[in-house]
Amino acid sequence: MKKVIKNLFNLQGLWVDSIVWEENSVILKVRSPRNSAKCPFCGRSTKFIHQKRERKIKHGIYMGKMVYLLVKIRRFYCKKCKKTFREEIPIIDRKRISKEFRKTAILELKTQSFNEVSKKLNVSSNTLARILKEGLKNYQINWKNLGEEIYLGIDEHSFRGQDLLITITEVKKQKLLAILPDDRQKTLDEFFSKIPEEIKPKIKGCCIDLKVSYKNVIKKHFPKAQIGYRPKLCVNLIAIKFIRAYPPKDKGIK
Ligand SMILES: [Zn+2]
Structure with a gap:
């Protein structure tokens, strides 16, 4: 039964102590199955528990119910270093x-x-x-999955008329590949530089909108690629949603 629950809620590597079904939520009490932890300072294993506490985190939705984890987190004490540290728990980081x-x-x-x-x-x-x-x-962009002929869409977006950023999409597959933090040519240049050399010849074309002039950067990296011009398109729903939700002062993804 425990195994079924673990698989159902993707809790591999954790111990499930209990599960409570409430009207609008499911609460799973979980903890690490280990009784010792490795000290991050010296690497030695210790069993001395300094402190225990429970943290409630959101884990997902199951059959319309919100799934919460009540995670038991322990702080261990290392005798050698005379320091305490928080145990690592699989699938959970410090976020809520x-x-x-x-x-x-x-x-x-x-x-x-x-x-x-x-x-x-x-x-x-x-x-x-x-x-x-x-x-x-x-x-991570999986360039190999994009096939033998890749067509990139390079679009500039502004939000609330202030900051601009660039989205890179695969035009034919309608896939958002990246959002660049600003609209500078240098940023685009850096992005292109990171494309694996064996992939570059597969880039057969780049579409840019009428206003921008990224032509030189494109020519530098993909001399044989065709360059198409087209009016600005809403190429990918998720990109557009993202841009709308983006706080205006945030400079984007690094
Ligand atoms: Zn230690």
Whole structure:
């Protein structure tokens, strides 16, 4: 039974002590199955517990109910270093929202608006924007999955008429690949420089909108690629949502 619950809620590597089904929520008490922890300062294992506490974090939605984890977190004491440290718990970091929940939020945002997801998951739009921003930061572009012919869309976006940033999309597959923190040519140049050499010849074309002149940077990296001009397009729903939710003073993803 425990195994079923672990799989159902993606709690691999954790011990589930109890599960409580309430009208609008499911609460799972979880903890690390280990009775010792490795000291991050000297690497030795210790069993001395300095302090225990419980933290409630959002974990996702199951059958319309909000799933919470009550995580027991211990601070251990290392006799050698005379220091205390917090134990590492798989799938959980220091945030109030679990990694699983963040994944769910990003998936939901692909098909619904910020407002809808915000209501459904009971988190603010700002939190959602932060989750999305972070998700994109850690997102590695899988160039190999884009096939033998890649067409990049390079679009400038402004929000509230102030800051500009660039989105990079795969035009034919309608996939958002990256959001660059500003609209400078240098930033685009750096982004192109990071594209693996074996991928560059596969980039057959770049679409830019009528206003921008990134032509030189494109020519530098992909001399054979065609350059197409087209009016500004809303190429990807998620990019547009992201840009709308972006706080105006935030300089974007590094
Ligand atoms: Zn130590």
